Amino acid sequence: MAEKKLRMGVIGAGGIARTQMKHLKTYPDVELVAAADISEANLTKATDEYGVARTYADYQKMLATEELDAVTVCTPNGLHCENAIAALEAGCHVLVEKPLAMNAEEGRRMVEAAHQARKQFVIAFQWRYNPKTQFIHHLAKQGRFGDILVMNVAALRRRGIPNWGVFGRKDLQGGGPLIDIGVHVMEMAHYVMGAPRPVSASGQIWQYIGNRPSDVACSWPNWDHESYTVEDLAVGQIRFENGAVMNVQASFAAHVKECWTFDFMGTRGGADFETGTVRCDEDGYMVDKTPAFLPKVDPFERKMRAFVDTALHGRPNEAPAEDGLMIQKMIDAIYASAEAGREVPIA
Numbered sequence: 001m002a003e004k005k006l007r008m009g010v011i012g013a014g015g016i017a018r019t020q021m022k023h024l025k026t027y028p029d030v031e032l033v034a035a036a037d038i039s040e041a042n043l044t045k046a047t048d049e050y051g052v053a054r055t056y057a058d059y060q061k062m063l064a065t066e067e068l069d070a071v072t073v074c075t076p077n078g079l080h081c082e083n084a085i086a087a088l089e090a091g092c093h094v095l096v097e098k099p100l101a102m103n104a105e106e107g108r109r110m111v112e113a114a115h116q117a118r119k120q121f122v123i124a125f126q127w128r129y130n131p132k133t134q135f136i137h138h139l140a141k142q143g144r145f146g147d148i149l150v151m152n153v154a155a156l157r158r159r160g161i162p163n164w165g166v167f168g169r170k171d172l173q174g175g176g177p178l179i180d181i182g183v184h185v186m187e188m189a190h191y192v193m194g195a196p197r198p199v200s201a202s203g204q205i206w207q208y209i210g211n212r213p214s215d216v217a218c219s220w221p222n223w224d225h226e227s228y229t230v231e232d233l234a235v236g237q238i239r240f241e242n243g244a245v246m247n248v249q250a251s252f253a254a255h256v257k258e259c260w261t262f263d264f265m266g267t268r269g270g271a272d273f274e275t276g277t278v279r280c281d282e283d284g285y286m287v288d289k290t291p292a293f294l295p296k297v298d299p300f301e302r303k304m305r306a307f308v309d310t311a312l313h314g315r316p317n318e319a320p321a322e323d324g325l326m327i328q329k330m331i332d333a334i335y336a337s338a339e340a341g342r343e344v345p346i347a
């Protein structure tokens with residue numbers, strides 16, 4: 001008997017969908033049945049380059065016409081909520097690209113829809129599959145760091161405002177670097193911490209570069225400064241139920257040394273993602289350790305394989321949408337605190 005295949009549909013066939021389809025088309029247990037997009041050019045690419053069988057200008061029509069087992073949502077953030085809920089209600093397992101949604105209110109409705117539909121709902125967080133994250137997470141789970149007290153995370157670009165898509169549009173994206181790239185380093189750090197519940201946050205955001213013309217040489221020049229309504233730089237501090245604190249920094253544009261990392265201090269040890277170094281006390285000495293070898297893993301490929309394994313083969317969901325909702329609550333609270341000018345609670 002032929003192996004059952006996961007019949008998949010794609011909503012939003014742009015840049016990240018192509019990275020996803022590059023992997024999906026190589027899986028023998030996946031059939032790329034259909035894609036929906038408002039861009040005909042992107043639909044043509046989906047057919048020609050990734051073998052997608054049928055295409056639709058209207059994703060609702062795709063959901064109504066095709067008998068899909070699973071859908072991946074790869075649209076701009078502002079559409080994640082309606083796309084994911086429609087796919088869940090159509091009886092599909094859903095993978096939604098990061099961030100989960102525009103805000104936690106949308107995220108709550110999405111998670112509730114998944115419970116109602118009794119379908120797997122996975123957030124496309126790939127950084128937890130990075131071999132260094134896996135190494136540090138493994139040690140944290142064994143209790144090797146004791147209690148993690150302070151976690152510092154940073155996703156800092158010096159001049160890296162996307163000059164494609166709608167990443168500068170607050171109305172379509174929900175925010176700037178915090179929700180777009182801060183979300184990545186926050187998710188891997190929060191995963192290493194064992195996903196404690198956030199209870200309050202304090203934050204500040206600034207916009208002083210992206211909203212005006214610039215002649216500074218950079219790799220992504222000529223972004224649309226006229227429609228740029230998001231922050232250039234965001235900082236925040238989140239308190240967790242267990243007393244731990246996370247400090248967050250994220251920028252599209254700032255006078256800063258670029259980095260993409262987390263580091264932390266625990267009661268028995270610490271570590272940093274950038275170098276993979278573990279810091280602890282051993283035999284009366286302060287010791288730094290790094291792994292001599294880490295398996296070569298493409299975290300993005302791992303996330304796609306993990307989704308298929310969960311949706312088709314019933315394996316545990318390693319990135320539940322609830323994890324995305326917790327990160328979303330932290331992001332919302334940093335933005336809300338910046339607006340209010342004081343620390344705000346997280347419900």
Ligand SMILES: NC(=O)c1ccc[n+]([C@@H]2O[C@H](COP(=O)([O-])OP(=O)(O)OC[C@H]3O[C@@H](n4cnc5c(N)ncnc54)[C@H](O)[C@@H]3O)[C@@H](O)[C@H]2O)c1
Nearest residue numbers: 012013014015016037038039042074075076077097098165
């Ligand atoms: N996991 C990652 O590392 C990663 C990287 C980049 C982007 N993303 C996320 O992926 C999402 C998309 O980003 P992208 O870089 O692919 O953007 P993109 O602009 O390249 O693609 C978005 C696609 O959605 C389509 N679209 C817009 N409105 C639509 C509608 N009403 N119905 C159907 N399709 C519609 C657009 O035509 C486009 O093809 C964002 O949420 C982003 O945060 C994730």
